[in-house]
Amino acid sequence: MTPFDEMNRAFDRMSRNFGRMDLSDFGRVNWGDLDGMRRSGIDIDVAEYDDEIAVVADLPGFSNEQIDLTVRDGVLSIAAERTMESDEGDESGAYLRRERRAESLRRSITLPAEVMEDDASATYSNGVLTVTLPKVTVEEGSDSHHIDVN
CATH class of the missing domain: 2.60.40.790 (Immunoglobulin-like)
Incomplete structure (x- = not known):
């Protein structure tokens, strides 16, 4: 277990605690792939x-x-x-x-x-x-x- 595993669990707890709020923009980070952040x-x-x-x-x-x-x-x-x-265009809907x-x-x-x-x-x-x-x-x-x- 790495310190980053605890960070992912904290994001999971935060997601559960905030219920219906959409926290998907935070995403899950693969902390084990630190090289990926440099790329x-x-x-x-x-x-x-x-x-x-x-x-x-x-x-x-x-x-x-x-x-x-x-x-x-x-x-x-x-x-x-x-x-x-x-x-531009159709104003009948919204994102x-x-x-x-x-x-x-x-x-x-x-x-x-x-x-x-x-x-x-x-x-x-x-x-x-x-x-x-x-x-x-x-x-x-x-x-x-x-x-x-x-």
């Missing part, structure tokens, strides 16, 4: 292959236009932002619950190898973003310079 809401997988690095990120509910990717100095930055839709809100997510990943930034590509399908970053190939001897001895 800024974007779950990723990073894979390194011989010739490329692949980053796969879950971004459900966004469109291609709402996603911004940059790579600079070995850091891939992912940003996604959506705004709340306006409520009883509204959970889909504006959202802004950001995550930066230090890449495990040098990449050719200009050749990076990305696809987005069914809420999954896949970024492919070709690695810089070092040809033997290309990083050295011959010095003549006089």
Whole structure:
């Protein structure tokens, strides 16, 4: 048992004590996953292959236009932002619950190898973003310079 288990039980007691009040916005926190709080809401997988690095990120509910990717100095930055839709039209009803809100997510990943930034590509399908970053190939001897001895 962790101290966070006691916090979850306290939320449960608070929910019971307040009866009909809707406390669902507080949610239950998985305190055991402290890494999840650091991730800024974007779950990723990073894979390194011989010739490329692949980053796969879950971004459900966004469109291609709402996603911004940059790579600079070995850091891939992912940003996604959506705004709340306006409520125009039918005035005969009112929201009883509204959970889909504006959202802004950001995550930066230090890449495990040098990449050719200009050749990076990305696809987005069914809420999954896949970024492919070709690695810089070092040809033997290309990083050295011959010095003549006089």
